[in-house]
Amino acid sequence: MLEQQLINALTLGSVYALFALGFTLVFGVLEVINLSHGAVFMVGAYAAMTAVTRFHAPLGVGILAALLVSGLLGLTIDALILRRLRARKAPHLIPMIATLGVTTMVTSAAQGLFGVEVQRFPEAMLPTGEFVFGEVHLRTLELGIVAVAFLLMALLFGVMRYTRQGRALRAIAESPKAAALLGINVEGLFMLTSFSAAALGGVAGVLIGLDFNAVTPMMGAPILHKGIAVVILGGMGDIRGALFGGLFLGFAEVLSKAYLSSQMGDAVAFGLLFLILLVRPVGLFGRVLERKA
């Protein structure tokens, strides 16, 4: 059933893209490989889960809660850690190691708070509608996931392309020093970037949690690895690349799981990543950058 697999692939791919978008945004603007993005993603899923199960909020409010909680977490990480490292002009690897520490902390805290068991959204909360085209079943849930993911991505593209802030961000990505000289509030936009990237990651967390209806403290690690694969596929710091890379990985993974072997789906992603890095480190869509190091 190819059509059904394609729908699954689109759902998964759009969430990968949403996750990778935040990851690549932080790299493009802050030049930080933010390894806490997976943990932020997991926190988003738990924020929605808590809102929905404990406070009986509707699903939409849950997604909003994820957006805010994750965004604030991203902002906190920026204010407490990344900003100090920026001020010190620490080499690239240092923020990477620090955010790795954040991941360990947040994951462990989530294990303590929520337990290691899988939590599920109550079935009654989930949209149950289904469109049937011949043999293909299109669930409203999947449709909703794709819609939310693409809506947020379109929003980000719009902001980056047409607003003053978006232009400023692109200027910072070129050169923070020159941007500061032009009177751009670089520090403020760094914080805005950290917030929005984390917010996107948190929403991606809810969407994956809904897609598989499973939320666990450990869900951040596999998506982080895939996010890295996506970003490298599409070119580090390239927003369009993250979109294409995410969709591409979604399709590659679902199709290889369906037609090769269930376990090898993950190996395909990383094998691909490894290959891309060897052959074309700037990514499929990336421009050839000057090597700074």
Next chain:
Amino acid sequence: MAAFADFWATYSTLVYSVGIHALLALSLWLTLSCGLLSLANAAFMGIGAYTAALLTLNLHWPFPAALLGGAVAPAVVALIIGAPTLRLSGVYLAMATLAFGEVTRILILNLQITGGPEGLNGIPLLTTGWYIVVILAVAGYGLARIRRSRLGRAFEAIREDEVAARLMGINVESHKLAAFTLGAVLAGVAGALNAHFTFFISPREYGFENAVDILTMTILGGTTSLIGPVLGASILTLLPELMRFLHAYRLAVNGLILVVVVLFLPTGLWDARRFRQLLKNRRARKGGQP
């Protein structure tokens, strides 16, 4: 003596772990000394562990020969993947080695000979304290010698400035490959030793988390000397035992340590230069008083 026997019965595995973790931290120290941030050392540890375990389990090789096998196999893999991978620098290298680690883990998980997700069981318990002590001592001495040798100086030069090193006539590519491969050898031996005292190995032990653990030990201890990684490995192995009362939050302490060290002690816990500076300051203060 009885007290010591009691202590040893309870804590011998812990002491063994400290030794093996120290070896792992030193393996990463070596790759870092050439400026390469590799997240592949956990995978090399796994390759070493599986090779050695299969050699003793299926082919009944004597333990020293199996250890040698556990050192050679990751070295061969490192040589093969190193040549293309090490063209990448900085974060790209970290990502590539991460991808390599994941591919290795998934392969181990899916191969027949490695026992798949169940791993290998019933590995003979051949690792004794002496093996660990001797290998650690030899590794420490060897690394100390390398550090002060032409090779070690070249590593340092490459880490500080690749272009300048190249201009001095250093063959950057082959030196990077040497550091990467020697690191893989140490990690492989550590894996082989570990497999022969834990009785059981599974693919789960060689994933991303373990690569991070190795990195944490090395960074915590500090990379300015050989004492740093050993200190970091000891602390992070013993700390969870002391933190048992924290239960689920135990790992959070590891993360916190990593963040605090990166923020406030950029050179790690053990920094000989800082100690000397402190000593000098104190002496200067004392001398300054009439």
